[in-house]
Amino acid sequence: MEIITGSLIAITVLMVIYMWKQRSPEAEANNLPPGSLGLPVIGESISFAIKKVAFFKERHERFGRIFKTNLFGKRTVRVYGADNIRKLVSGEGQIVRSSYPTSVRKLLGDQALSMSHGDVHKEKKTQLMKYLSPEFFHNHCPILANTIAERVQKWQHQSPIDIHFETRKLFMELAARFLINIDITGEVIEQLMKELEIFTDNVFCLPFNIPGFGFYKATKAKQRMREIIASSLTESVNNNDTDGLSSVLQGLKAETNDVPIHENYALLDSIIDLLFSGSETVSSAGFSLLDQLSKHENVSERLRQEAHSHGLVKLEEPVCARDVQDMPFVDAVVKETLRMLPPVGGAFREVLQSFELEGYTLPKGWTVVFGIRETHERDSTVTSTSTFLPERWLHDKNSSSSSPSMFPFGGGARVCPGQAYAKMILKLFTVELSRSSALELVQDSPLCFWPSPKPVNKVLVNVTRL
Numbered sequence: 001m002e003i004i005t006g007s008l009i010a011i012t013v014l015m016v017i018y019m020w021k022q023r024s025p026e027a028e029a030n031n032l033p034p035g036s037l038g039l040p041v042i043g044e045s046i047s048f049a050i051k052k053v054a055f056f057k058e059r060h061e062r063f064g065r066i067f068k069t070n071l072f073g074k075r076t077v078r079v080y081g082a083d084n085i086r087k088l089v090s091g092e093g094q095i096v097r098s099s100y101p102t103s104v105r106k107l108l109g110d111q112a113l114s115m116s117h118g119d120v121h122k123e124k125k126t127q128l129m130k131y132l133s134p135e136f137f138h139n140h141c142p143i144l145a146n147t148i149a150e151r152v153q154k155w156q157h158q159s160p161i162d163i164h165f166e167t168r169k170l171f172m173e174l175a176a177r178f179l180i181n182i183d184i185t186g187e188v189i190e191q192l193m194k195e196l197e198i199f200t201d202n203v204f205c206l207p208f209n210i211p212g213f214g215f216y217k218a219t220k221a222k223q224r225m226r227e228i229i230a231s232s233l234t235e236s237v238n239n240n241d242t243d244g245l246s247s248v249l250q251g252l253k254a255e256t257n258d259v260p261i262h263e264n265y266a267l268l269d270s271i272i273d274l275l276f277s278g279s280e281t282v283s284s285a286g287f288s289l290l291d292q293l294s295k296h297e298n299v300s301e302r303l304r305q306e307a308h309s310h311g312l313v314k315l316e317e318p319v320c321a322r323d324v325q326d327m328p329f330v331d332a333v334v335k336e337t338l339r340m341l342p343p344v345g346g347a348f349r350e351v352l353q354s355f356e357l358e359g360y361t362l363p364k365g366w367t368v369v370f371g372i373r374e375t376h377e378r379d380s381t382v383t384s385t386s387t388f389l390p391e392r393w394l395h396d397k398n399s400s401s402s403s404p405s406m407f408p409f410g411g412g413a414r415v416c417p418g419q420a421y422a423k424m425i426l427k428l429f430t431v432e433l434s435r436s437s438a439l440e441l442v443q444d445s446p447l448c449f450w451p452s453p454k455p456v457n458k459v460l461v462n463v464t465r466l
């Protein structure tokens with residue numbers, strides 16, 4: 001009885017504190033965007049957990065381009081629109097700064113590039129971009145192209161293939177091999193994929209480490225990923241393959257050399273961070289690409305013609321970086337895929353000083369999330385936004401992802417450092433697939449969009465050698 005009374009008092013005190021906080025001068029400003037802050041503490045998180053992307057859709061339909069809510073314990077404004085995104089990404093460090101929900105910060109850890117700020121952020125980003133230099137592509141492109149070509153050949157013998165599973169496996173292997181420089185394949189990569197999917201699906205949640213809650217599931221998945229990666233690294237060391245890790249991770253390893261690999265959480269978590277940002281995103285785009293090509297034979301045929309016109313006829317002759325840089329239709333197909341099905345649907349910022357957006361006040365301390373998906377869907381300068389139409393980009397002078405209303409890789413100081421790698425891999429994949437194979441959709445599925453586009457059920461595609 002005493003415990004129940006004590007708990008009730010504690011809950012009441014928490015609710016009073018919360019309501020008092022909600023009455024802070026900023027929150028009382030009567031110029032807040034429309035919408036509801038929901039229940040004390042949990043806000044509208046339960047409704048969001050059930051509805052996911054439909055939660056945003058409903059509110060944007062009701063309130064327009066901007067609304068307020070309370071998610072993951074933070075008072076939040078969600079907004080879309082190219083002009084609004086430009087204002088937010090260019091205001092990094094002045095009016096806003098990158099800031100993810102507590103669950104993401106705790107799960108990815110402070111060492112993650114996206115969680116860091118100031119000089120540490122600059123230093124980490126420079127290192128990653130230096131690693132993914134033109135030289136990296138020059139040196140690795142033939143092996144990347146070869147790995148993709150071999151996998152496509154394998155699919156030709158296994159058809160029909162489950163394209164979500166297979167593209168995740170391929171792009172995870174490529175990330176492990178080229179971003180981290182450890183050779184993880186076969187069953188181990190499948191275990192890692194399974195854990196990374198649990199981690200990714202639950203990383204945005206209320207940070208309650210209680211069995212059954214998303215945070216608990218993601219924490220457990222992270223522990224298992226650490227074990228899998230540590231075992232693979234130990235194996236490399238035992239096989240005298242010690243110069244293993246990519247240069248982005250070498251420095252960190254040297255700094256922490258005296259810590260046994262299984263306990264070197266700084267190193268293991270940096271690897272998980274690279275896999276999280278560099279594999280789940282590219283995998284989602286790779287799945288969407290294959291899915292769209294299997295539904296648009298005319299697009300595959302046009303891609304084939306472009307490959308042939310570049311002399312890429314004999315399948316045994318690998319595609320190189322120079323080839324794919326000069327293929328406007330390949331460019332257009334990748335761009336259209338990232339427009340229609342952006343792997344990252346939105347990005348989080350903390351308001352550093354109150355400012356106005358869409359005529360409303362965004363108070364200091366609140367979170368603002370800009371919707372990339374909604375911007376591509378609703379605010380685009382393009383027409384027929386729900387139709388896959390790569391041709392629309394053929395006369396576009398902008399680079400293969402940027403356009404005034406396209407933000408698949410974000411922008412400003414927080415722009416994605418992996419975009420050159422992602423575009424290169426996706427272009428190689430597009431060329432290899434279209435020049436060697438005919439694709440036939442055998443079984444389709446509706447898509448879900450949280451956290452990245454993926455099918456609800458299996459999508460099966462026949463991949464036949466031409």
Ligand code: HEM
Nearest residue numbers: 113114277278281282343344347408409410414416418422
């Ligand atoms: C199609 C693939 C990809 C897409 C669509 C994508 C998208 C994005 C977006 C939208 C952001 C900005 C988030 C923000 O503004 O807060 C971002 C940041 C980031 N991405 Fe990517 N990304 C992709 C691939 C990659 C790859 C391959 C890597 C690793 C090599 C990577 C590493 C990162 C990192 C570390 C950040 C944080 C940057 C910072 O905070 O300064 N991404 N990505």
